[in-house]
Amino acid sequence: MDLGSLTLLVEIIDSGNLSQAARKLKMSRANVSYHLSQLEKSVGVQLVRRTTRRVEPTEVGMRLYEHGRSIVNELLAARETINTLGQGLQGRVGLSVPSGYGQMVMSPWLIEFKRLYPGIVLDVMFENRVDDLVRDGVDIAIRVMPEPPPQLVARDLGPVRYLACASRGWLQAHGRPPTLEQLRTAPLITSGVVGRQLRLRAYLEGVREEITLEPTLISEHFPFLRDGILAGLGVGLVPDYVVQDAVDSGEVQTLFDEYRLSIFGTGMYLLYMPNRHQTRAVRTCIDFILGKAMPGHSPQEAASAP
Numbered sequence: 001m002d003l004g005s006l007t008l009l010v011e012i013i014d015s016g017n018l019s020q021a022a023r024k025l026k027m028s029r030a031n032v033s034y035h036l037s038q039l040e041k042s043v044g045v046q047l048v049r050r051t052t053r054r055v056e057p058t059e060v061g062m063r064l065y066e067h068g069r070s071i072v073n074e075l076l077a078a079r080e081t082i083n084t085l086g087q088g089l090q091g092r093v094g095l096s097v098p099s100g101y102g103q104m105v106m107s108p109w110l111i112e113f114k115r116l117y118p119g120i121v122l123d124v125m126f127e128n129r130v131d132d133l134v135r136d137g138v139d140i141a142i143r144v145m146p147e148p149p150p151q152l153v154a155r156d157l158g159p160v161r162y163l164a165c166a167s168r169g170w171l172q173a174h175g176r177p178p179t180l181e182q183l184r185t186a187p188l189i190t191s192g193v194v195g196r197q198l199r200l201r202a203y204l205e206g207v208r209e210e211i212t213l214e215p216t217l218i219s220e221h222f223p224f225l226r227d228g229i230l231a232g233l234g235v236g237l238v239p240d241y242v243v244q245d246a247v248d249s250g251e252v253q254t255l256f257d258e259y260r261l262s263i264f265g266t267g268m269y270l271l272y273m274p275n276r277h278q279t280r281a282v283r284t285c286i287d288f289i290l291g292k293a294m295p296g297h298s299p300q301e302a303a304s305a306p
Helices: 003-015 018-025 029-043 059-083 099-116 168-174 180-184 222-230 240-249 280-293 299-303
Strands: 048-050 055-057 091-097 120-126 140-145 153-159 162-167 188-190 199-204 207-212 235-239 252-255 260-262 267-272
Touching (some): 003 018, 003 048, 003 055, 003 059, 099 120, 099 222, 099 235, 120 280, 140 280, 162 222, 162 260, 180 199, 180 207, 222 235, 222 240, 267 280
Parallel strands (some): 091 120, 091 140, 188 235
Antiparallel strands (some): 048 055, 140 267, 153 267, 162 235
8 A cells, every 4th residue: 555545545535426536636537446446455445335426435444544634634734844944824725705794794804814914825705505615625614504514623603693674764664563473574685595495583581483484685695685674675684794883873773682583593603624634824814713703712722623
């Protein structure tokens, strides 16, 4: 068994299928399959179970993968040390952020980060996808969700508070909805998920209510939803950071403040792969974001995180 064979196994298991591994390794799929078969023949056991779409490691394959991943990470760290010797902090960070939170909260943070570290290439993707979060080209993902995926390392960035709200003008014209049930027929402004019915969960003194929503203005782009709320088009159901300044000024008023509201979950998480080698640039970016989102965070905490 040589280093090339171990690297091949690591890429196959990281990728989840032979075709993706072949693209990353710049090899044909047939060639990857051949070398995997030769590796399994040399160790005398099956290392992965193949299906038409995925490969899953066997118990032996996972143990060998863990050794191989450690070796590959050490080699990458050594290469980085040599390449950056005597230079400032350099490298590339692929960052996937939600469209609303990314633009309305994180943009100033990331501009500050770029000014502090001009040698780092910061590749920022504004997207709300929940599948395949940390993939090729993405080192760090920020997402709002009920629970983080178990296969990823998740750093808690704190709770997200959803608001029911409307412009002062809309409330003057239509009045305040007296009950949550009234939201079923009110003109609603919120985000949605393709192919999934939207439900509002509301919690009051340990009691949960659930209401099916039928929004009249839907978008994944929260700045646009904010414009709709300010224009008096209806009742907004959005995270507090979308309209907080307008609430503070009195231009927008909140509804049902006694409830804790949730649509897509109330946790904000920073996510990354547990076994992937993190460059100094990626580690620095993780620590910077944690420090901004959680002012009490210390760099040493990030360094010791799993």
